[in-house]
């Protein structure tokens with residue numbers, strides 16, 4: 001492919017964007033640091049910092065300790081002027097998360113609200129979200145929009161939810177979800193949103209598979225996530241497949257002719273690796289299951305061992321296909337850390353090429369990863385415009 005050379009205007013824009021993203025990532029830095037880290041000349045750095053200061057996006061925040069010469073001025077991003085909200089819709093709950101340019105969960109809330117596909121539900125959902133937003137975001141702040149995470153296949157180009165088993169929806173216009181929200185809205189698949197949230201703060205991790213181990217098993221395939229110099233959106237960094245079903249790891253066959261899956265087939269990964277496999281022993285409460293193990297319940301330890309053996313097969317299969325970092329998320333991913341070395345040993349024994357499985361990572365966000373990932377769609381879209 002022949003690449004066109006970028007024009008001066010484009011180069012200027014790319015430099016400003018790189019400088020702001022660098023600042024936004026590292027917080028408090030000096031101008032010479034920016035220049036040497038990004039390989040951009042000092043005059044260009046100074047010019048861009050001045051422009052960003054005029055826009056209110058960066059500020060001078062004191063001086064660094066002198067290392068001999070003149071003290072360098074510390075520059076920092078102004079992250080708390082731009083906000084976005086994420087909503088996570090599940091069968092029985094609505095989760096809400098607020099974030100700003102830091103990309104962190106600033107505040108979150110979860111309410112019991114069983115999903116019903118009617119206008120009253122969508123109105124109530126909007127009320128919950130807008131009340132939360134109004135109580136946290138002052139009128140002098142910039143509100144970028146609302147991201148909505150859905151447990152289903154979302155076609156963002158056609159504005160449709162093609163299918164959601166959890167919400168019992170087929171071929172639904174996304175507009176009905178957003179009718180009562182007077183801000184820009186983006187709908188995303190929940191596992192894709194969670195996977196994106198996980199990748200957002202990773203350094204030097206370009207490709208990843210996010211394996212969501214909640215009441216159903218799903219996932220996301222993230223490609224080239226840190227190549228943030230292009231103006232592509234988050235969804236452009238996900239491999240979605242030809243039919244938007246890429247990452248449906250829950251319905252890979254783990255055991256031929258095994259137990260029946262909710263999808264109607266037999267032996268799916270979902271049957272053996274969903275959180276329900278464990279929580280069904282403790283009335284649906286996964287916390288209780290892991291508490292019992294900590295209290296020395298041997299029967300539950302064996303159940304967990306069996307679970308980890310199945311999970312190891314799935315992880316090894318994913319590693320063979322994708323050859324990248326594998327992040328374990330969802331309900332089980334939030335509890336997996338104490339058992340992860342045992343899991344890694346099992347995976348390593350299955351692997352043809354590798355003797356350790358350090359590529360397996362527990363998820364960073366234990367609550368509201370998908371709502372955060374949905375909100376981050378707006379943050380990322382804004383960062384692309386700087």
Ligand SMILES: [Zn+2]
Nearest residue numbers: 251261263268
């Ligand atoms: Zn299935």
